[in-house]
Amino acid sequence: MNQTASANYRFFILILVVVIAGLSQGLLLPLLTILLEKAGVSSGVNGLNAAALYIGVFLTMLVIEKPVQRFGYKRIITWGILLVTIATFLFPLWQSLVFWFVLRVLVGVGDSALHYASQLWITSTSPAEKRGRNISIYGMSYAIGFSIGPLGINLLPFGVGVPFVAVGAFFILALLLLLKLPHEYPVREEKAASARSRYVSAIQLAWFALIPSFLYGYMESSINSNFPVYGLRMGMSESWISFLLPVVGIGSLILQLPLGIWSDRIGRKPVLILSGFAGALAFLAVPLFKDNEWGVLTAFLIAGGLVGSFYSLGLAYAADLVPKSVLPAANIIASINFSVGSIVGPNLGGLGIQYVSPGSMFYFLGGIFLLFTVCGLFFRRAKQEKKTSLIHFTN
Incomplete structure (x- = not known):
């Protein structure tokens, strides 16, 4: 198998893994939420239990860089899959809040490990002129699984x-x-900068590009964990809820690749700002439809299409802004931001639904995306150092 064919096969397998990871997360979040809601668990406690998955993600991101450097991409992805499968x-x-909390933490650990390794594998091996397209295919594949x-x-x-x-x-x-x-393994430079300096450099150079991962995590987890409660309290049936939840992912699936290609041509920043602004308006419109399922479907389709690619576009933008030696640190920060948002x-x-109003979850969503667009007006790109190769191969 020549090098090009090998690279294409690797990309295909990684994309397939991402589809299945998206399918898992797209099912577990609403499924466990519905089971707990039926068991009489409050929306606040339900939301806290759902956050356990992202606690696992957060904890993993604090230590994942060195294991990937030592054991390579493939082994980390393998261990992540095994952990998620067993959990x-x-x-x-056993339907127990404590037991499910622990299992969700374990799923978060395995899920974050396989995502970090696969993201870094793809971004570090993609040429700059195809990076937006490839990472968009990655995000689109996750959206396919998440929608199913x-x-x-x-x-x-x-x-x-x-x-x-x-x-x-x-x-x-x-x-x-x-x-x-x-x-395959990430290559460490002989005179590599300290870990602290790499993280500081990533934040200084790409702080705006690292915000979309937080927003995507916030949006994804809020929709999949809180919307089932919102839908049930608005009088929607379980079948309608299961039908509406994939719509955000379907919208992302439709526009993920076009937005990625567009960002390759006109730049990531304007695409992120415009998409964030329009997506915020779509989220703010959801409470206006109340129990009108078709109105909610339309708003979800528009919002998902516009902001469903935020994580992948943010990663591509960060890869544009930082030297390749800093890219692993930027990926970790993005993953941490994703877990914090999640x-x-x-x-x-959940607290908004319980103490304010069911529609407050969408007011929060619209508000943070509007704030992001304002931040974009103040971001200026710094000069980037010369890029170096980030990977080496072993048989």
């Missing part, structure tokens, strides 16, 4: 454990395909 099979065995995931709620009539077993089976398939890839989202949304 997924354990969920239906909530449909697994419809498997509940066959048994509580059936949706979990289905997700676990997909992960086993991904693991078998992943084993065929060669081992923790804040369900908790703030």
Whole structure:
């Protein structure tokens, strides 16, 4: 297999892994929320339990860089898949808040490990002129899985454990395909800067590009954890909720690649600002539709299309702004921001639903995206150092 074919095969397998990871997350968030809501758990406690997954993500990002450098991309992705698969099979065995909290933390650890390694593998091997396209395909693939995931709620009539077993089976398939890839490692420079200086440099050079990961995490977790509660309290059926949840991902799927290609041509910053502003307006419109499912569907489709690519566009923009030696640090900061946003989202949304109004979750969403567009007006790009190769190969 020549180098080009090998690179294409690697990219295909990584994209498939991301699809399945998206499917898992797209199902587990609303499925567990609905099961806890039916058990009489308050929306605030429900949101706190949902945030456990992102606590696992956050904790992993504090230590993931050195394991990836030592063991390589493939091994970290493999361990992540195994951890998520085992935890997924354990969920239906015991419906307990504490037990599910621990399992969600473990899912977060495994999910963040496989995502960090796959993101860095793709961004570090993509040429600059195709980086926006490739990372958009990555995000689009995650959106495909994330959109399909909530449909697994419809498997509940066959048994509580059936949706979990289905997700676990997909992960086993991904693991078998992943084993065929060669081992690759990030290359550390002989005179590498200290970890602290790399993180400081990443923030100084790309602070604006690192915000979208926070916004995406906030949006994704809030929609999937809080919207089922919002929908049930607005009188929507479970089947409608399971139908509406994938719409955000479908919107992202439609515009992910066009926005990525557009950003390659006119720049990431204007695309992020325009998408953030229009997406904020779409979120603010959701409460106006109340229990009108078709109105909510339209708003979700528009919002998802515009801001559903924020994580991938932010990563591509960060890769444009920082030297390659700083890129792993930037990826870690983005992942930490994602996990922080994902923790804040369900908790703030859940408290808003409980103590303010059901529609407050969408007012919060619209507000933070509007704030992001304002921040973009003050960001200026600094000069970038000469880029160096970031990977090496082993058989």
